[in-house]
Amino acid sequence: MNDVLLSARGLTKTFGDFTAVDGIDVQVTSGESFGFLGPNGAGKSSTMKMVAATSPPSGGELRIFGLDPVTEGAAVRARLGNCPQQDNLDEEITVEENLHVYGRYFGLPRKVIRERTDELLDFAQLTERRGDKVEPLSGGMKRRLTIARSLINNPEILLLDEPTTGLDPQARHVLWDRLFRLKRQGVTLIITTHYMDEAEQLCDRLVVMDHGRIVAEGSPRSLIEQHSTREVLELRLPLDERADHSDVVHLVDGVGSYVEALPDRLLVYTDHGDGALEAVHARGLQPITSIVRRSTLEDVFLRLTGRTLVD
Numbered sequence: 372m373n374d375v376l377l378s379a380r381g382l383t384k385t386f387g388d389f390t391a392v393d394g395i396d397v398q399v400t401s402g403e404s405f406g407f408l409g410p411n412g413a414g415k416s417s418t419m420k421m422v423a424a425t426s427p428p429s430g431g432e433l434r435i436f437g438l439d440p441v442t443e444g445a446a447v448r449a450r451l452g453n454c455p456q457q458d459n460l461d462e463e464i465t466v467e468e469n470l471h472v473y474g475r476y477f478g479l480p481r482k483v484i485r486e487r488t489d490e491l492l493d494f495a496q497l498t499e500r501r502g503d504k505v506e507p508l509s510g511g512m513k514r515r516l517t518i519a520r521s522l523i524n525n526p527e528i529l530l531l532d533e534p535t536t537g538l539d540p541q542a543r544h545v546l547w548d549r550l551f552r553l554k555r556q557g558v559t560l561i562i563t564t565h566y567m568d569e570a571e572q573l574c575d576r577l578v579v580m581d582h583g584r585i586v587a588e589g590s591p592r593s594l595i596e597q598h599s600t601r602e603v604l605e606l607r608l609p610l611d612e613r614a615d616h617s618d619v620v621h622l623v624d625g626v627g628s629y630v631e632a633l634p635d636r637l638l639v640y641t642d643h644g645d646g647a648l649e650a651v652h653a654r655g656l657q658p659i660t661s662i663v664r665r666s667t668l669e670d671v672f673l674r675l676t677g678r679t680l681v682d
């Protein structure tokens with residue numbers, strides 16, 4: 372059996388009267404790519420900061436590498452890579468110097484720092500920019516540098532808080548490719564995201580979080596199998612002025628297993644999207660647009676909470 376690297380029981384974080392993380396239970400084993408998926412404010416960053424040993428838990432039990440992050444914080448941090456939500460690079464110094472500073476912070480010998488810097492610049496596809504200041508780099512490059520820097524101490528776990536928020540699609544794909552490589556090298560990844568496609572791409576297993584609680588747990592595939600149908604028929608119907616799609620749900624009653632109404636469309640959940648569309652036409656309905664797609668984690672979230680992940 373793989374080692375348990377992270378174990379949380381009843382983990383809680385409060386800010387005054389407000390409970391941001393509400394008694395969650397989580398275990399992550401070595402080599403896993405584990406995700407916290409949830410909308411803004413779900414409590415993901417608060418959880419990550421406790422795991423990173425930068426913010427103490429308010430309650431419950433938390434062990435990382437079997438260590439207590441409150442009393443053994445330095446030992447925990449030495450074995451972790453931490454990429455916070457906001458890049459906190461030193462923009463005044465060069466790309467390479469950013470790596471050197473971190474290496475010295477961890478007390479690594481000069482020779483090791485030089486070797487690791489070369490490897491990590493190559494990994495982050497930044498070798499050609501090594502002597503440049505950080506400030507003019509693109510958002511994607513800065514993100515890759517932040518990740519490279521967090522790998523200087525050869526961490527067993529890499530924490531990534533919203534790794535691709537704010538990046539354009541191409542930069543996201545480059546970053547995903549780099550994270551796949553790390554995963555193949557056996558680095559345990561713990562990722563927070565509010566992008567269901569990112570969770571599906573990167574995570575072997577994840578928890579869905581909402582209002583500080585875990586509402587579901589499993590692999591992306593098992594979550595979809597458990598909480599959604601194989602396909603979804605998305606329909607935009609012609610509406611009277613002032614009506615929205617929640618007013619016309621009854622028109623497709625019984626067409627699929629269940630229906631969710633968003634203001635601008637109906638989502639008909641079914642294992643056979645094309646058959647459902649035929650049934651819609653047979654009722655004399657003429658959708659403005661209709662598409663059949665496979666179910667995603669977004670559908671799981673909508674089913675479990677009645678809300679969408681990204682507002």
Ligand SMILES: Nc1ncnc2c1ncn2[C@@H]1O[C@H](COP(=O)(O)OP(=O)(O)OP(=O)(O)O)[C@@H](O)[C@H]1O
Nearest residue numbers: 386389391409410411412413414415416417418533
């Ligand atoms: N230092 C703090 N003081 C008071 N409230 C806080 C603090 N940090 C977080 N919160 C609150 O806790 C809740 C959870 O925030 P958290 O950042 O953990 O959520 P999140 O899921 O990571 O969302 P986001 O992606 O927006 O960061 C939010 O309502 C937030 O306003």
